[in-house]
Amino acid sequence: MRIDGRKYDQIRPIKITRNYTKYAEGSVLIETGDTRVICTASIEDKVPPFLKGKGEGWITCEYNMLPRATQVRKIRDITRGKVDGRTMEIQRLIGRALRSVVDLKAIGEKTIWVDCDVIQADGGTRTASISGAFVSLVDAVNVLHKRSPFKIYPIRDFVSAISVGIVNDIRMLDLCYLEDSRAKVDMNVVMTDSDEIVEIQGTGEQSPFTKEDLKELMGLAEKGIKNMINAQKNSLKMDSLWIGTGGE
Known part of the structure; x- marks a missing residue:
């Protein structure tokens, strides 16, 4: 048995609460154990300069951990005057994960900003952020779809993420903080509902790991991601019917 049984x-x-805030086109509170993240998706009627005039949209993310989301207060980025490397890495990961399942040309020249704010952290904040951000993105895209139906519905598939690792020589799924801090191997996996891999971030923290370890960890990750995607589907219900249909 593990730390939490x-x-x-x-x-x-897993608990996903939609329409968690009042103003954003999509807003979600996702809870995975004691990790809690607010994900909001906002629509902006313009694109970054490098996409102007190309008839293509963009999805980008900002990630933040509130000062007392952790046991020790974390200094705000604005106080330090810069975004730390971990934050930059995570928000880029979330953006890549979301863009991987979206037809950006179908959106048109609009930007969807996804903000992931960790209000309580107990491991797996980046994976929870991806899973919650996707639900908020669907809600925002559906707002656009109701305003002016897309010729091609932009979201092609579900995407979710989970952590796996080796702790005390045991391969484990969905690590909490204490497990993550002791892990010999730490890995984050992003996949679609079609079992396609978007990204794998894996590190031998204490020593190298074997191909057999990788195979077993990927098997655990696939199982966990299926559970997360089922939670996304149960949350979205009828609002997910367009996903993968192209709007036909």
């Missing part, structure tokens, strides 16, 4: 191949309880 789960089996090695069991994810933490």
Whole structure:
């Protein structure tokens, strides 16, 4: 049994609350165990300079951890005067994950900003952010679809993420903070509902790991991501019917 009583191949309880804030086109509170992230998606009727005139949209992300999301207060980026490397890495990862399942040309010249704010952290904040951000993105895209139906519905597939690792020589799924801090191998996996891999971030923290370890960890990740995507589907219900249809 693990620190929180789960089996090695069991994810933490998931709760996704939509329409969590009043003003954003899409807003979600995602809870995975004691990790909680607010994800909001906002529509802007312009694109970055490098996309102007190309008839193509953009999806980008900003990620932030509130000062007391962790046991020790984290100094705000604005106080330090710069975004730290970890934050930059995570927000780029979230943006890549979302863009991987969206037809950006179908959106037109609009930018969808996705903000992920961690209000409580207990491991897996980047993976929870991706899973929650996707739901908020669907809600924002559906707002556009209701205003003016797309000829081609932009979202091609579900995408989600989960962490896996090796702790005390045991391969585990969905690591909490204490497990993550002790992990010999730490890995984050992003995949679609079609079992396609978007990104794998894996590190032997203490020593190299074997191909067999990688195979077993990927098997655990696939199982966890299926559970996360089922939670996304249960949250979205009828609002996810357009996904993967192209609007036909």
